[in-house]
Each structure stands twice: as C-alpha cells, then as structure tokens.
Amino acid sequence: MEIHNFSAGPCILPPEVMQEASQAVLDFNGMGLSLIEISHRSKEFVAVMEEARSLVKSLLGLPERFDVLFLQGGASLGFLTAAYNFLPEGGAAAYVDTGTWANKAIKEAKHAGTAHVIGSSKATNYDRIPSLDAVPSGSAYLHYTSNNTIFGTQFAAAPASSVPLIADMSSDIFSRTFDPEAYQLIYAGAQKNMGPAGTVMYAFDRDAIGKTGRTIPSYLDLAVHASKDSMFNTPPVFPIYVSMLTMRWMQSMGGVQAMELRNERKANLIYQEIDRNGLFEGHATVDSRSTMNATFRLKDEAHAAAFDGLWKGAGINGLKGHRSVGGYRASMYNALPETSVQVLVDVMQELERTH
C-alpha cells in the first residue's frame, strides 16, 4: 500500500533523492567506495559541499554579500549562534514570540544580551501571528520564526522592520519566494524541505559579522566556518549530500517558485475541507495559516477513533498533532504530492458521510 507521509519533520523527501542517496551509501559516483567512507577533503566531497552551498544561493536568489554554511547542532544551536554573531556585547535585539521555537530562540539570545519581545500570541495558544510593537531603538536586529511547525502558523510576509531581519526558516525554507535583501541571517535545520536531520544551513551577510566585540568560541563563530569554506571540522557528510540532492530536485522542478505554487494548491485543498467539513475546525486563525503545517481538530472527540481508523487505513502516516495543540497536524512539505493531500481530504469526507 502507498504510504502518505505527513510527518512534521524529519519528513518526506523525493523518492528519486532516496534512490540516489541509497546508492551513494554503497558506491558514490562510481568510486567503488561509499559516500560515508571517503575523506571530507576528497575532491568528490568538496564538490558536494560547494554544490550544496551554491544551490542555496541560486534557489533563494541571495545577493553576492551572502555566505552559506552547512553546520551542525540544528536551529537549537542556531539560536545561540545567531545571537553570539549579531547581538553586540551588552546590546539588545527584538524578538517575536510565536511559540515553542521562538521561545527557545529568545532564551538562548539572553546568553548574549537583551531580547525585547515585541509581539506574542501566547495568550491564545499561539493560534496566530501577533501584531508587533515598533522595534525598540538600539536593537541590533529583529528575529522571527517564519513558520511555526507546532501551531501551524506562518508569517504571510516578512515583518516590517527598521533594523535588519534574522529568521529561523527551518520549517518553510524553499517553500516560497521572498526578498532576501532585508536579512542579515537566515538559518534553517535541514530536516523539513532541505534534507534529512543532521545539518543546519546558515546564509548570512558576510559584512555584518565580526562586529559584536565578543570573543566567540570557535564552533559558534560564523567567521571561523566561513574562512574554512564550511570545513572547519568534519562536516556531516551524508546529511549535506542528501540536502544537495534535494535542492537539485527542487531546481529540476522549477525552483522555489514552482514549489510555492504546488504548496499553495496543497494548502488550499486541506484548508477548504477544514472550513467546509462540519466535523472539523482549524487551530490557526485564517490569516495566520501555514502552507506547511495545517493544524485542526475534531469538534467532537467522540469521532476520534473512527477518524483515526480511516486515515490509518488509507495509508496516512504522521498525522497526530503535537501535544501542545492536540488534534491533528498535516505537514505538507515540498516533497509531499498533492495526491496525498487528496487522500486526506477524502477520508475527512468519508468520516462526514458515515458519522
């Protein structure tokens, strides 16, 4: 039976990427060696790293002033790295509180300085992108989480800001086009649209780093990694390779613009059904809905067993909501086919017909 993988991340990747990754574990590029047993300094892997860095730049249309790195530690270490590299010693930055991950970013920023929270939707269990206060003067940057995987909310556009932007785009990078001009740093754990778990991408303005007055430990210093072309230490070879393959796939499909159209179609399909079907209701407010993660629940929990039976029977995987929201979460990352969303809509309609 075909499986429809709605997992929130790590998540579905294109089948052709899986095939090529599987083959590379046995024999990479006809070398007679596995990808994972060659030196990271071999010309074959250096070419992978360079293509991965270059694909980020071309897919996102980054200006020349941006450097791209593939490091480790996920966005969780990225929260600290962002603040260490861009928040001046004794300084402050503005943050938006849109849920679990935004909170973690705020917590780590406090190791570097003051984090002004200029908007929060905590009072309504993060069901929306909050309206924002003005960025306090003296703030080094405005940090936000572009998509909130757990709550199913997403910034419709970058927030207006008088200072440079820093965004954690872990769960919606490469899902839609955006203008990178206003950003100082974009970072994203790979394990949604980019690739498997185990690497985190940093794209940043190389002219903006090195100005905090802080002595930064080596692994947390973007300048150290940039000076070594993302090879300061042994990089996570397999996660970077599979990310490179996934970015090649995006490019072959028409790039981020094509992904955006595909993602809009999928999101429309599920949200139209959530709004139409009397048995369900969405968690996120309509204007804050995420195209990546649709959060919804049954109006009557008495139907849960029947609905769970239906979607599991249809080959759907990973639909259970996060414990902080409950209900269901349909994660529809780039590689999820529209047909999978249609299968989910069909079982929602089947539940309606039979209950």
Added chain:
Amino acid sequence: MEIHNFSAGPCILPPEVMQEASQAVLDFNGMGLSLIEISHRSKEFVAVMEEARSLVKSLLGLPERFDVLFLQGGASLGFLTAAYNFLPEGGAAAYVDTGTWANKAIKEAKHAGTAHVIGSSKATNYDRIPSLDAVPSGSAYLHYTSNNTIFGTQFAAAPASSVPLIADMSSDIFSRTFDPEAYQLIYAGAQKNMGPAGTVMYAFDRDAIGKTGRTIPSYLDLAVHASKDSMFNTPPVFPIYVSMLTMRWMQSMGGVQAMELRNERKANLIYQEIDRNGLFEGHATVDSRSTMNATFRLKDEAHAAAFDGLWKGAGINGLKGHRSVGGYRASMYNALPETSVQVLVDVMQELERTH
C-alpha cells in the same frame, strides 16, 4: 578491483553496515518508509537511539553512573562542551598538548577558565606522547587526546592522575579495552571506529555535571540533553543509525577485546615492515606509536613517484600523510581488514625489490 581504504576519517566501515544502511534509506524495518523520513520521536527511531546508547555502555563496560549521548558538532564543539560542563567558573584544568586536536581543546577550554599545559611534544613535531608534570593542585580534571590521528601517536595507557580524566577518544574509541573508572567524560566524534561523520558521542559521570556554577547555553549543557534522553532537539538520525549498526557489528565480532587483538595484528604488520624496510622510516617514536594511524615516510623522496604508483596500482586509497607531517599515513581503523595491511606491506616490499 578491490579498494583498500586507509582513509584517516571519515573512514572504512564494515561492508555489511553499508548494505544495511543503504537498504534503510529506501525502506527502514519494513515500514515502507525511509529511515530519514520518519519522525525522530517514532518508536522505531527511539529504539535505534536507545540501542546505540546502550551499546556504548556495554562495549566500553561503563559503570552505571555513566550517561551516554549522541549529539552534534563533532569533537570541535566537544572541546567547549567539556570545559563548560566540568571546569568550574574561575577554575582551572590540566591539559596535555599532543598536537593539532589537543591544541584546539586547550584553546576552547580558555573560554571557561585556565588550561594548564602539563606536557607537550611540540618541540619534536609531536612525534611522541610527552612525559607529564604533576597535575597542578586545584585542577578540575586532566584532559588528553588518547590518539593523535595526524601525528600517529597514541597514549599506551591512560595518564596517571590525581584528578578525574577527560579524554577525546575520537580516533581510537572501541579500538582497545580500558578501565573507565578514572574518567569523568569520554567524548568521540563518530567518524572513525564508530560510524559516519555527523554525530559525536559523550559518555560521562552524571553525578559530576551541574557543579561549575556556570549558566550554560542549552545545546552545550550535557544535563539538558541527558534529561531528554539525547532528544533535546532533532538528532542526526542517519549518523546515529549507522553508528548503532557499526557497534552491533563490533559486538558480533567479539566486542572491543576482539577489535584490540585484530588492531594489534594489523599494527604489528605495518610497523615491522617500516622498521625492516630500508627505504622507509616512521614519524612517531616507537613507544608512542598508534595502532590506528601509522605515519611514515620515504628516506629518499626520489622514490615517491614510484611508490605512489605502486600503492595506487594496488587499489590503496587515502594513504597520503597530513600536511603537518608529510609522507604517508596508514589509518587502520577497526573495519580495515588485515588483508588490506598485507597489500600495503607487499607494495612496500615491491618498492624495495625494484629500487
């Protein structure tokens, strides 16, 4: 042609591990899903993580007081993590300078306190394990690098110490038995004997952490990771899975004791030839020789082209020495078969016969 992979790391892993890893990328455990597209919180991956943590404990014979984590950032971030978690605020620790990686550990420790260097072999280009001064009183621990990949030196035994030991065992963990009683922390990047690049293992005394008086950023705090069973954030799924498979393989081969016997046989084979063959000389002094990385050079560089032609023609890969030492480096990690070392010895003898 069979390839003999002497790469210094990432390096050779057992062929059966490659087969199983390749299959898991297509279909993991018959789930109909790839290992890299399932949730890290699925029961299937939680079982992998738990087996990996448990295999470290059983293979190393760790006392009950030890916790085991699989994190990211390599030993390069481990240098900082070790100091942040075990060096008290305003305190000091003792370090041994045995080369490049030891130096990096010392550099990062200075972000946490004072690093007393109690021995160094820098003056002789790190060709030996130095004799050590007494650990200065007030030192929190003694840190050493058990094997020095670049220079081909290795501590024959743990240094005698009046304080707990911390060891970076990245390049010789699981290669030989040792008594873990004296250690507070053992850490090791996976990409030699443990698995592919992309994860780093920490084994530490859970009673010894949380005592530095320091507020530690979350990702660098071992207590944070331990409280979440190594799932504080999304772990590097594939590198941990392949590490688990490699540890299963070690166990099936007879555990670390069997690896040690195998590694001694391989090391004897190559060092006997280096000592016997008039065309070659070793870099490391005899009593400091590593069983993992044999560093040697031609006495007469005029033979380099001929020797390079011979070993490349025999299917040998990754024999070039590190730029800081020059010459050749034969890395003979656990998974390298004795037959590969014999092939290298054969071409060294062939060079002698023909030149």
